[in-house]
Amino acid sequence: MSSKKQQNAFQGKECFSRMNFLFQASMLMAGSNKTLAAYYGELCKNIGKKAVLKIDPDVKRQLCKRCSLALQPGITADLETVSQGKRRKCSKNTQNVDENTSLKLTCQQCGFKRKYLVNSEYKFWLENKESVMETITVEQEKQKIIRSKESKTLET
Amino acid sequence: MPSRIFIHSTSFFHILNLKVNFTMDNSMAPLQELLTDMVVPTHRSEIKINPEHITMLQGTKSKKQLSRKRAANKSSTLTRREYARLGLHTLPTRQMLYEEALPLHKLWKGYMREHLGLREGDTVPAVHEPTYDAFSRLLVKTDLHGAKIRVVESKCPTLVGLSGIVVLDTKNMLKILGKDNRIRSIPKSECVFGMRLWNMEFTIFGKHLALRPAERSVKKIKNFIEPFELE
Ligand SMILES: [Zn+2]
Numbered sequence: 001m002s003s004k005k006q007q008n009a010f011q012g013k014e015c016f017s018r019m020n021f022l023f024q025a026s027m028l029m030a031g032s033n034k035t036l037a038a039y040y041g042e043l044c045k046n047i048g049k050k051a052v053l054k055i056d057p058d059v060k061r062q063l064c065k066r067c068s069l070a071l072q073p074g075i076t077a078d079l080e081t082v083s084q085g086k087r088r089k090c091s092k093n094t095q096n097v098d099e100n101t102s103l104k105l106t107c108q109q110c111g112f113k114r115k116y117l118v119n120s121e122y123k124f125w126l127e128n129k130e131s132v133m134e135t136i137t138v139e140q141e142k143q144k145i146i147r148s149k150e151s152k153t154l155e156t
Numbered sequence: 157m158p159s160r161i162f163i164h165s166t167s168f169f170h171i172l173n174l175k176v177n178f179t180m181d182n183s184m185a186p187l188q189e190l191l192t193d194m195v196v197p198t199h200r201s202e203i204k205i206n207p208e209h210i211t212m213l214q215g216t217k218s219k220k221q222l223s224r225k226r227a228a229n230k231s232s233t234l235t236r237r238e239y240a241r242l243g244l245h246t247l248p249t250r251q252m253l254y255e256e257a258l259p260l261h262k263l264w265k266g267y268m269r270e271h272l273g274l275r276e277g278d279t280v281p282a283v284h285e286p287t288y289d290a291f292s293r294l295l296v297k298t299d300l301h302g303a304k305i306r307v308v309e310s311k312c313p314t315l316v317g318l319s320g321i322v323v324l325d326t327k328n329m330l331k332i333l334g335k336d337n338r339i340r341s342i343p344k345s346e347c348v349f350g351m352r353l354w355n356m357e358f359t360i361f362g363k364h365l366a367l368r369p370a371e372r373s374v375k376k377i378k379n380f381i382e383p384f385e386l387e
Pocket residue numbers: 064065066067068069107108109110111112
């Protein structure tokens with residue numbers, strides 16, 4: 001009974017593991033074969049769309065929004081810092097990082113650019129502790145333990 | 157002569173045989189002059205021209221409009237033509253090496269262990285066991301990228317015996333990278349595939365795999381998948 005309940009609690013487990021696998025495969029292929037990397041990335045996104053599952057922003061940002069290529073800075077993408085604001089633009093000390101600076105990630109394949117703020121005060125909702133509803137541990141070992149416990153209870 | 161002129165453009169300009177080549181902003185002044193000249197001098201003070209009622213026959217779109225459109229096109233989505241131009245549809249038959257796909261196969265093994273909840277040495281539930289149904293349902297939903305696969309049976313005799321690592325999985329095709337570093341396309345629906353995982357051997361009918369890869373993990377499989385087909 002308890003195992004059934006657990007399975008129900010974690011809906012879309014298969015889809016999540018599949019997406020996870022595809023994302024890793026995309027990252028793996030990013031250097032050698034861009035066609036496959038883009039295909040896997042797109043498939044990962046599409047499964048998320050079909051099954052209505054949300055991808056964590058940190059993961060989502062590692063896939064190009066336009067061509068779904070896995071973006072690895074230095075291999076398939078360029079990473080640079082851009083400081084916003086007209087005064088800062090001309091200043092010499094560009095290495096300074098403050099709340100106006102943003103990261104610019106450029107996809108080498110399709111040239112799509114995205115800017116991300118580097119502001120330590122700004123946080124995702126997901127980074128807040130309040131956003132965590134419940135944690136589910138999915139480990140083979142734990143399931144085994146539960147199974148063995150069940151069998152024991154059945155025996156007694 | 158009317159004191160107020162509302163022009164509904166086309167007819168007016170056709171009568172006068174005017175060709176207007178100015179852009180919107182510049183053209184208004186000479187037009188106003190022309191219209192005021194036509195009115196009887198005593199009534200000229202009462203002229204009101206509504207600029208919205210004037211449409212120009214010639215002249216290009218203003219630059220602002222064009223630039224906006226271009227900017228909108230450039231963002232986010234790729235059209236299929238752009239996608240093809242980037243070379244994302246092409247997968248040459250002799251470009252990848254078999255060794256390149258090995259890490260993918262290794263990754264796939266780990267994924268299968270997690271997905272099926274199996275460990276090395278486990279056995280697959282037999283047909284009469286109650287878990288068989290759920291297991292086979294799970295097996296059909298697996299991702300095949302990275303699997304080592306062999307064609308066991310096929311309507312086309314030349315396909316039988318081909319083996320390799322699955323590289324691309326589309327609705328009706330599997331692209332397999334063989335040990336001779338060649339990518340081969342194999343239609344799913346006519347074949348029966350064999351798949352090895354540690355000590356287990358799976359046999360999958362390609363007929364059940366012929367779905368879009370993104371849909372496959374979502375779609376509910378209603379029919380019980382029989383181990384043997386009844387002819
Ligand atoms: Zn891109």
